Amino acid sequence: MLLLGSMLYLAFNMQPVKAMGTIYIAADGSINPPEAPISSLDKITYTLTANLYDSIIVERSNIVVDGLFYAVQGDGTGNGFSLDDVVNVTIRNAIIEGCFDGIQLFNSSQNIIANNEVIGVSYEGVGVYYSSGNILTNNNIRDNQIGIAFNNCSDNSIIHNSFENNTQQVYVENSANNWDNGYPSGGNFWSDYAGSDTHSGPLQNQPGSDSIGDTPYDCGENNQDRYPLMQKWTNIAITAITCSKTALVQGQETNITAVVQNQGWDQVTTEVTLYANTTVLASFTNIALQGRSQVTLNFTWQTATFERAQYVISANTNAVSGEPDTGDNTLVYDKKVAITIAGDVNGDLTVDIYDAIALAGAYDSVPQTPSWNPNADINSDNIVDIYDAIVLSSTYGQKI
Numbered sequence: 001m002l003l004l005g006s007m008l009y010l011a012f013n014m015q016p017v018k019a020m021g022t023i024y025i026a027a028d029g030s031i032n033p034p035e036a037p038i039s040s041l042d043k044i045t046y047t048l049t050a051n052l053y054d055s056i057i058v059e060r061s062n063i064v065v066d067g068l069f070y071a072v073q074g075d076g077t078g079n080g081f082s083l084d085d086v087v088n089v090t091i092r093n094a095i096i097e098g099c100f101d102g103i104q105l106f107n108s109s110q111n112i113i114a115n116n117e118v119i120g121v122s123y124e125g126v127g128v129y130y131s132s133g134n135i136l137t138n139n140n141i142r143d144n145q146i147g148i149a150f151n152n153c154s155d156n157s158i159i160h161n162s163f164e165n166n167t168q169q170v171y172v173e174n175s176a177n178n179w180d181n182g183y184p185s186g187g188n189f190w191s192d193y194a195g196s197d198t199h200s201g202p203l204q205n206q207p208g209s210d211s212i213g214d215t216p217y218d219c220g221e222n223n224q225d226r227y228p229l230m231q232k233w234t235n236i237a238i239t240a241i242t243c244s245k246t247a248l249v250q251g252q253e254t255n256i257t258a259v260v261q262n263q264g265w266d267q268v269t270t271e272v273t274l275y276a277n278t279t280v281l282a283s284f285t286n287i288a289l290q291g292r293s294q295v296t297l298n299f300t301w302q303t304a305t306f307e308r309a310q311y312v313i314s315a316n317t318n319a320v321s322g323e324p325d326t327g328d329n330t331l332v333y334d335k336k337v338a339i340t341i342a343g344d345v346n347g348d349l350t351v352d353i354y355d356a357i358a359l360a361g362a363y364d365s366v367p368q369t370p371s372w373n374p375n376a377d378i379n380s381d382n383i384v385d386i387y388d389a390i391v392l393s394s395t396y397g398q399k400i
Contacts, residue, residue, distance in 0.1 A: 022078070023052070027059045037070075048072075048094070055079050055099070061086045067094025067116070074099030076122040083108045091116065093292075101127045102144070109133045115292055116140070124149045125166065128156060136161060138233065138292075140265055142191075150175035157181075158225075160233040162265065164191040172220040179217075179225035185325040186212050187225035189232045193217055197230050211324045231322045234264040238272070238315045238331035239294070247338045247347035247375040251304045254337060256281070258297045258315040262289035268320045274299055276311040276337070303339050308400050310336040310349065340400060343392035345375045350399035351392060359384065359392055 024032040029043030037050035044063055048070040055078035058065065065081070072080045072094055080096035081103045083089055090112040096102040102118035104127045105111060111131075117140045118125040125144040126136060134156045141147045147166035148158065153175040160181070163169045169190055180187030183202040193213055200210035209230075217225040237260070244255040260272050269288050274281040274297075282299040289295060313333040319326045338347030345355040362373035362384045378388040 022055045022057060025056065025058045025060050025063070025065070029060055029063075038065075055082065057082045057084065058086055058089055058091075059084065060089075062088045064090040064092070065094075066092055069093055069095060071095040071097065072099070073097055074121075076100060079104045080118070080121070082106070083111060086111065090114065095119070097121070101125075102141075103127070105129065105131045105134060107131060111135070112137070114138055117142075119143055121145070124171075127151075128153050132156060135159075138263065138265075140164070140232075142166065146171050149173075150177060153177060159185070159187060160229075160235075162189045162232045164189075170219045170223075172223050175221065175223070177219075177223060179219055179223060180227045183227055184210065184212065184327075186227040186229050186233070187217070189229040190217050190225070193228050193230075195228065211322045227324075229322075229324065232265050234266070234268065234320055234322045235262075235325065235328070236268060236270050236289075236317050236320055236323060237261050237263060237328040238317055239328075241313060241315055241331055241333040243313060243333060243335070243337055245337075245374045245377075245380075246335050247340055247344055248303060248380075249342045250306065250308065250339055252380055253303060254301050256299045256301055256313060258299075258331075259294055260287065260289070260297065260315075260317050261294035262291060265291040267291060270317050270320055272297055272315055272317045275314045275316070276301070276306070279306075306339050308339050308341070308349075310338045310347065313337055341395050341398050342378055343395040343398075345373070345378070345392070347375065351395045351397065355392060356396070359388060363389075 023036040026032055031038050037052050038046050039049050040046040046065045048067045051071040053073050077100050079101040080099040081091050083105045086108045087110045092114045095117045097119040099121045100123050102121045102125045103113055106129045108131045111134045113136045115138050121144045124146045125141040126148045129151045132154045136158045137160050139161045142164035144166045147163040147169045149171040151173045156177040158179050195213040195215040197209040197213055199214045200206045200208045204214045211230050213228040217228040239261045240259040242257045262268055267290050271285040273283045281301055284297050316330045340349050341351055343351040345358040359376045362371050362376040365371040365384050367382055376384045378391045
């Protein structure tokens, strides 16, 4: 299904871009040749704007290169991406196929290679040489001669990747790296893993399966994935919660948003429940998420029937099949929402000098201004003004 999706994506997004040879993101931030289909407004974030048929050499540190799921296609000779003598570079969301090496790191550290699909390269899907402290995560590396190779490397982290049908999944020489993220987060999926899943727990000695193999996967030279995944890494996470107003009186409303993210490669269906303390505010069912996608859910909380108190807002999403780590399926909003006395700007259930100071700091502001504080807009007319100050003065000194 993923292969079909990639083929359809390429078919409908193919743009006639002429091959230019090698493209450089130079140390000074320039793109050479300048007409290459790569864009950057700040020399920090670079994005592909079309499929391309060239090697990309990254010489600049401290940048992000986002493929936006365009393809970097080769003829079996050049590399897709080459990182030489750089630090803190992120390569993400690229489809790399038909190259010699898909992604090559040489003498480079503290880089992140994430969410890429590396397909059908003639040598190494990812080749890492004399490099340390890099993170390679959530990449789909398949149908290559060698899936991933390390030569004279240390302390690289290879987690939550999928290694499928590579002639040789991994090659290691004079290298010691980290191949899993501990339990229950797990390691990587290996299509040739021959172990079973009848046990669970950090030592894999407890009864019951957990979507993690019972025995490690041998990565060579005493490297091992201690917690190989039984299927491609699957993870559903609540990544953000926001509330438009965190101090309001009974009868007012606040808009709550929750972001649910599918961090794996395959489509999943889940549901999300919003809570105020233990009371269910809303349930969203049958949420279909494509791989590596997210959706923002919106709910307007009408508070007329809720008692005056502070409330903890949280969101939970159901675990999906094969998800080994459910620790991020629940998220608690980092502020309490108070249904309180009019004039209690900071939501501590008391109207006092601190509320007056907060209102003064937001005085004469509207939602578009930097000093805007929605809690200081006591009467909810989208401006903090004398009418809000009058309300605060009338309740000053009151508390719940």
